[in-house]
Amino acid sequence: xxxGDFTPFxxxxxxxxxxxxxxxxxSTTLIGLVIGTAWAxxxxxxxxxxxxxxxxxxxxxxxxxxxxxxxxxxxxxPAFLKINVTPTEAAVITLxxxxxxxxxxxxxxxxxxVGRDQIEAARVFGLTRWQILRRVIAPQAAAFAxxxxxxxLVNQLQVTSLISVIGVMDLTKVGNILNLRTLKPFxxxxxxxxxYYLTAKLVAYAGGRFEKRLRAHTAWRGL
Amino acid sequence: MISVSxxxxxxxxxxxxxxxxxxxxxxxxxxVLGSSGSGKSTLIRCINGLEKIDAGKxxxxxxxxxxxxxxxxxxxxxxxxxxxFNLYPHMTAVQNVALAPVEVLKVPRKQAEAEARELLxxxxxxxxxxxxxxxxxxxxxxxxxxxxxxxxxxxxxLLDEVTSxxxxxxxxxxxxxxxxxxKGGTTMVFVTHEIxxxxxxxxxxxxxxxxxxxxxxxxxxxxxDKGMAxxxxxxFLSKMRKD
Ligand SMILES: Nc1ncnc2c1ncn2[C@@H]1O[C@H](COP(=O)(O)OP(=O)(O)OP(=O)(O)O)[C@@H](O)[C@H]1O
Ligand SMILES: [Mg+2]
Numbered sequence: 001x002x003x004g005d006f007t008p009f010x011x012x013x014x015x016x017x018x019x020x021x022x023x024x025x026x027s028t029t030l031i032g033l034v035i036g037t038a039w040a041x042x043x044x045x046x047x048x049x050x051x052x053x054x055x056x057x058x059x060x061x062x063x064x065x066x067x068x069x070x071x072x073x074x075x076x077x078p079a080f081l082k083i084n085v086t087p088t089e090a091a092v093i094t095l096x097x098x099x100x101x102x103x104x105x106x107x108x109x110x111x112x113x114v115g116r117d118q119i120e121a122a123r124v125f126g127l128t129r130w131q132i133l134r135r136v137i138a139p140q141a142a143a144f145a146x147x148x149x150x151x152x153l154v155n156q157l158q159v160t161s162l163i164s165v166i167g168v169m170d171l172t173k174v175g176n177i178l179n180l181r182t183l184k185p186f187x188x189x190x191x192x193x194x195x196y197y198l199t200a201k202l203v204a205y206a207g208g209r210f211e212k213r214l215r216a217h218t219a220w221r222g223l
Numbered sequence: 224m225i226s227v228s229x230x231x232x233x234x235x236x237x238x239x240x241x242x243x244x245x246x247x248x249x250x251x252x253x254x255v256l257g258s259s260g261s262g263k264s265t266l267i268r269c270i271n272g273l274e275k276i277d278a279g280k281x282x283x284x285x286x287x288x289x290x291x292x293x294x295x296x297x298x299x300x301x302x303x304x305x306x307x308f309n310l311y312p313h314m315t316a317v318q319n320v321a322l323a324p325v326e327v328l329k330v331p332r333k334q335a336e337a338e339a340r341e342l343l344x345x346x347x348x349x350x351x352x353x354x355x356x357x358x359x360x361x362x363x364x365x366x367x368x369x370x371x372x373x374x375x376x377x378x379x380x381l382l383d384e385v386t387s388x389x390x391x392x393x394x395x396x397x398x399x400x401x402x403x404x405x406k407g408g409t410t411m412v413f414v415t416h417e418i419x420x421x422x423x424x425x426x427x428x429x430x431x432x433x434x435x436x437x438x439x440x441x442x443x444x445x446x447x448d449k450g451m452a453x454x455x456x457x458x459f460l461s462k463m464r465k466d
Contacts, residue, residue, distance in 0.1 A: 121309035124271045125323035126298040139313050
């Protein structure tokens with residue numbers, strides 16, 4: 001067997017890379033969901049100062065390339081603030097922030113899609129802000145958001161491939177290494193692409209299932 | 224008692240309530256009449272605390288609605304029925320009715336839902352109890368709206384044109400329920416354009432004209448020479464009767 005040949009172990013390598021990509025995707029999505037939703041709630045209640053800060057940060061994150069943000073975190077933080085970050089930390093910070101900014105946008109429009117009149121009704125019957133948020137706004141906003149959110153997540157999964165440039169051993173990085181060793185780019189990148197494709201399909205499928213559930217229980221079908 | 228005294232409310236430069244005094248005692252049914260834009264809805268929204276008043280005072284059983292600490296007590300004592308129903312679309316009829324008792328009065332869910340079903344049955348909706356608002360007719364939705372208000376066992380019902388979004392058949396469906404409530408002694412503040420119905424169920428009629436209460440009379444007197452002596456009232460009634 002020559003150095004340039006594929007070995008069964010390469011499949012393990014690819015799957016390990018996929019595992020790293022997925023772990024990053026899931027963790028940064030969860031962090032992004034928490035932060036993005038919290039930002040949207042801050043904005044909904046027009047919390048003074050905080051609401052402006054949140055809107056400003058989200059604007060910055062949405063309108064600059066993820067790669068630039070990644071470099072800023074990975075090279076910028078150590079240089080300016082003397083904080084050392086590992087590639088994984090830099091990846092988690094950057095991708096979480098990026099997801100948060102886009103989830104914020106979706107969550108804001110989802111919350112705003114809930115009719116004011118029902119919120120007034122809930123207030124009149126004495127529900128607290130928190131109860132209204134939980135019982136009236138959240139279920140309807142979730143049903144509204146799940147479609148766009150699935151679309152966003154499929155995209156964010158692909159975006160994780162950018163972190164390979166700072167040395168995180170994700171699926172793309174593994175592909176790169178295999179490619180350099182075997183010099184068979186067509187086969188390597190087809191395999192890598194197929195793995196991303198299948199994972200993305202899985203995310204879309206899960207989103208679709210979830211959407212059906214949320215909407216069935218709301219019996220709210222939009223237009 | 225609901226007490227409204229010297230209440231003023233403006234939106235920007237427009238004065239909508241210009242020093243309104245009104246008292247509603249337990250057992251009364253007070254209809255509030257007046258032409259479009261006279262401030263009837265605004266008055267209701269001030270009583271249930273959806274709008275802040277600029278001057279004057281509103282109390283519900285002595286709880287001042289302008290004080291955040293007392294507003295929640297005031298709100299427990301009055302129930303509002305809305306013109307456009309304002310139901311929660313993601314909840315069934317039963318869930319709509321049971322939400323506030325569970326969340327605000329801390330009634331156990333099972334019990335609250337059983338009571339909700341009883342209420343829905345009393346307005347002829349026992350077979351629609353598990354339907355979502357989008358699956359109900361307008362009249363059925365408004366009956367759910369009434370049940371939702373009654374579920375809080377309020378001392379006062381505030382109703383703002385609760386039939387104006389309904390066709391005549393659905394209107395009579397809803398009005399007959401209100402008539403039954405009135406007979407049963409439910410205290411109501413009833414904003415309406417249904418003059419004849421107001422006449423049949425009200426103990427008193429209040430007439431708003433451009434933010435001023437120009438008449439507040441027992442029903443008999445309002446519809447007699449005494450009411451007719453007021454030019455704005457006479458004009459309003461003759462116009463309404465023509466329509
Ligand atoms: N949120 C608001 N902002 C600005 N103006 C308002 C607002 N709410 C009501 N108004 C104005 O206040 C006036 C009184 O409105 P209101 O809804 O109380 O009248 P109404 O007597 O209920 O009329 P209708 O019979 O048509 O329901 C109107 O001129 C209306 O345009
Ligand atoms: Mg009105």
